[in-house]
Amino acid sequence: MTKPAILVTRAVFPEVLAHLRQYFEVTDNQDDVVWTPAELIAQLQSKQGAFTTGTQRIDAALLAACPGLKICANMTVGFNNFDVAAMTAVGVKATNAPDVLTETTADFGFALLLATARRMAESEHFLRAGLWKNWRYDLLAGSEVHGSTLGILGMGRIGQAIARRGAHGFGMKVIYNNRSRLDAATEATCGASYVSKAELLQQADHLILVLPYSPESHHAIGALELAQMKPTATLINIARGGIVDDAALAVALKNHVIAAAGLDVYEGEPDVRPDLLTVANVVLTPHIASATLPTRRAMAQLAADNLVGFLLHGKALTPLN
Ligand code: DGY
Numbered sequence: 001m002t003k004p005a006i007l008v009t010r011a012v013f014p015e016v017l018a019h020l021r022q023y024f025e026v027t028d029n030q031d032d033v034v035w036t037p038a039e040l041i042a043q044l045q046s047k048q049g050a051f052t053t054g055t056q057r058i059d060a061a062l063l064a065a066c067p068g069l070k071i072c073a074n075m076t077v078g079f080n081n082f083d084v085a086a087m088t089a090v091g092v093k094a095t096n097a098p099d100v101l102t103e104t105t106a107d108f109g110f111a112l113l114l115a116t117a118r119r120m121a122e123s124e125h126f127l128r129a130g131l132w133k134n135w136r137y138d139l140l141a142g143s144e145v146h147g148s149t150l151g152i153l154g155m156g157r158i159g160q161a162i163a164r165r166g167a168h169g170f171g172m173k174v175i176y177n178n179r180s181r182l183d184a185a186t187e188a189t190c191g192a193s194y195v196s197k198a199e200l201l202q203q204a205d206h207l208i209l210v211l212p213y214s215p216e217s218h219h220a221i222g223a224l225e226l227a228q229m230k231p232t233a234t235l236i237n238i239a240r241g242g243i244v245d246d247a248a249l250a251v252a253l254k255n256h257v258i259a260a261a262g263l264d265v266y267e268g269e270p271d272v273r274p275d276l277l278t279v280a281n282v283v284l285t286p287h288i289a290s291a292t293l294p295t296r297r298a299m300a301q302l303a304a305d306n307l308v309g310f311l312l313h314g315k316a317l318t319p320l321n
Helices: 014-021 037-044 060-065 084-089 102-117 120-128 157-169 184-190 197-203 223-228 246-254 274-278 293-313
Strands: 005-008 025-027 049-052 071-074 093-095 149-153 173-177 192-194 206-209 234-237 260-263 282-284
Touching (some): 005 014, 014 293, 037 060, 049 293, 084 093, 102 120, 102 206, 102 234, 102 282, 157 192, 184 192, 223 246
Parallel strands (some): 005 049, 049 071, 173 192, 206 234
């Protein structure tokens, strides 16, 4: 029997490719070429499945040009690269990779919060630049994490995992805002209380963003929201570029409207605004919140399992439509 043909759109773990080759005719991209939309269409035209990484846009134009396509399986939990409505309209299955990255991403969110509040990047630059001459009572003094108020915007699986770390590990008061309020038992497990978005902005000492990107969450944090935060507050974005208005944030950091920010995601990444690169009170990382090898392997394996499940057995494990 002929194996279905699939495209693996970016470089991936060799063992995951080997697994896929047992079931599919696989075209890989181990040279990790970042294809233009036209090149992606050319590669996908004869394929039934695509293993995607969250950076390939799957939209109506691509779908019209690839009528044989049956499924796109993201190895990421975020799926703002998919036009799910367009995929549903032409009967293409969309899947993402939830759960397997929750705890690792929450660990990173907390690491970025700690690094930002305690000015770790700034301290390292200071030391490497040979500026450390003496101990001083206020040298690179940051803000307190334990016992402070942690605000979480977006209370899905990752938000809840961050809340548990804050409440139970660092003795923080945890407040959150979400489209829908959690049930009482989940709030108790997370040690978190529901507040309005305005209360969240005003009360949080550290505000972490963990909501999915959508047209509704575009620029959920802009100049107006930053102005409502405490001047001593930190802002952490591990969600998606576009949720924060990066231009407004750069101005706010420069003018000390808030104390500091920690960013793992950016508008227009991998490009980062030059004014964010030059302010001192920001910790910048290149979209690595889920990047441990065991977690990335589990994410890739789940995408592979979705392809096998759907193309061979008609059932995806983590469908979006
Ligand atoms: C995700 O899974 O959406 C992450 O942002 C990718 O690392």
